[in-house]
Amino acid sequence: MNLREQPVPTSDLGDYLPHRAPMVWVDEILEVNQSTNGPQGICRVVLGHDRAFHAADGSPRASTVVEWIAQAYGYVKAFHRRAGGFGVAGFGRAILVGISDCEADLSGIEEEQSLLVHVREMRNLHPAYVLEGSVTNEAGSRVYGKARLQVFGGAELPEAVPGKNAATRPIQAI
Amino acid sequence: MIQPSQVFDFTSFEQQGDLFCANWQAPETCPYFVGHFPDQPVLPAVGLLDGSIELIRRSGIPFQARKIALRKAKFMGMVRPGMKVRVTLKQKESSFEVEWCGLESLEPLASFSLRR
Numbered sequence: 001m002n003l004r005e006q007p008v009p010t011s012d013l014g015d016y017l018p019h020r021a022p023m024v025w026v027d028e029i030l031e032v033n034q035s036t037n038g039p040q041g042i043c044r045v046v047l048g049h050d051r052a053f054h055a056a057d058g059s060p061r062a063s064t065v066v067e068w069i070a071q072a073y074g075y076v077k078a079f080h081r082r083a084g085g086f087g088v089a090g091f092g093r094a095i096l097v098g099i100s101d102c103e104a105d106l107s108g109i110e111e112e113q114s115l116l117v118h119v120r121e122m123r124n125l126h127p128a129y130v131l132e133g134s135v136t137n138e139a140g141s142r143v144y145g146k147a148r149l150q151v152f153g154g155a156e157l158p159e160a161v162p163g164k165n166a167a168t169r170p171i172q173a174i
Numbered sequence: 175m176i177q178p179s180q181v182f183d184f185t186s187f188e189q190q191g192d193l194f195c196a197n198w199q200a201p202e203t204c205p206y207f208v209g210h211f212p213d214q215p216v217l218p219a220v221g222l223l224d225g226s227i228e229l230i231r232r233s234g235i236p237f238q239a240r241k242i243a244l245r246k247a248k249f250m251g252m253v254r255p256g257m258k259v260r261v262t263l264k265q266k267e268s269s270f271e272v273e274w275c276g277l278e279s280l281e282p283l284a285s286f287s288l289r290r
Binding site for chain 2: 019023024057061102107109147
C-alpha cells in the first residue's frame, strides 16, 4: 500500500502505541506491505526542528537509529492491523529484548530535512519477532544506519495466522 | 533535546584494571521518561545505549557522537524512575562491554557490546 500521496501521520495511530510526545520520533507512514515474512514498510522522520533525539550540536545522536527503527516497526504493524479492520482491543505492549549488527554513521546528516526508515519483519516466532531496518535519505541513496532487532510480546496479524482469532490478540507496541 | 551528559550524572566511580564502574539513580524528571510512557515510565533502549556511551566517555575514552557500531545488546529488565543502578564498563581489545544491573537487587538489566 503506497501512501506517499497522502502520508499517514503517526499521531493517527496513538491508540495503538503508547509513545507520546516528545518521545514519538517517527512522523509519517509512507508505505506498508505484507511480505512472505510479515509486514514491511517505510516511515518518515522530519529533522528540521528541536527534538528529543537531537544532541547539543543540533544533529541527531547516532543511538537514535535504534529507536527510529523500533518505532517505525511498531507504527507499520499498527497501520497494517488497522487497515485489516482490527482495532486496539487486546492491545498489548511488546518489549525490545535484543539488538544486533547495528551500525550508524550520521556524518553529513545536517544536510537532510527528513529521513526514511525502512523496516521489515524477518521472522515471526510469536510471541518473539525478528526485524531489520535501515535509515536512509529521502532518495534512498545514502544509508545512515541499520540494525536488527528482537522484540517479545504483541501478536501476529490476522493475515499471518489464518484460522486464529487475531482480533482479540495484542499487537506490537515497542 | 536530550543531553546524555547531563542526564547521566554518574556517581561512585571505581576503576579496577580494565573495569570501570559507576552508579546512577534514574531521576523522576529524567527526560527519557517523558512520553515513554505516560502511564508507566520506563527508560527506553536508546536511553540505556546513550548512558553506556556516556560512561565510556567518563572513563576518559573519546567516543564519536555521530558513529556507533553495536555488535549486540540484550535487555533483561526495566529501569524505572527512582531506580538505582550499577553500570560496569569492561574494555576489551576490540570492544567495550557495558552491563547494567540493579544496585541493590543486582538484577541484570541490560548488556551492550560496542565495537571500539
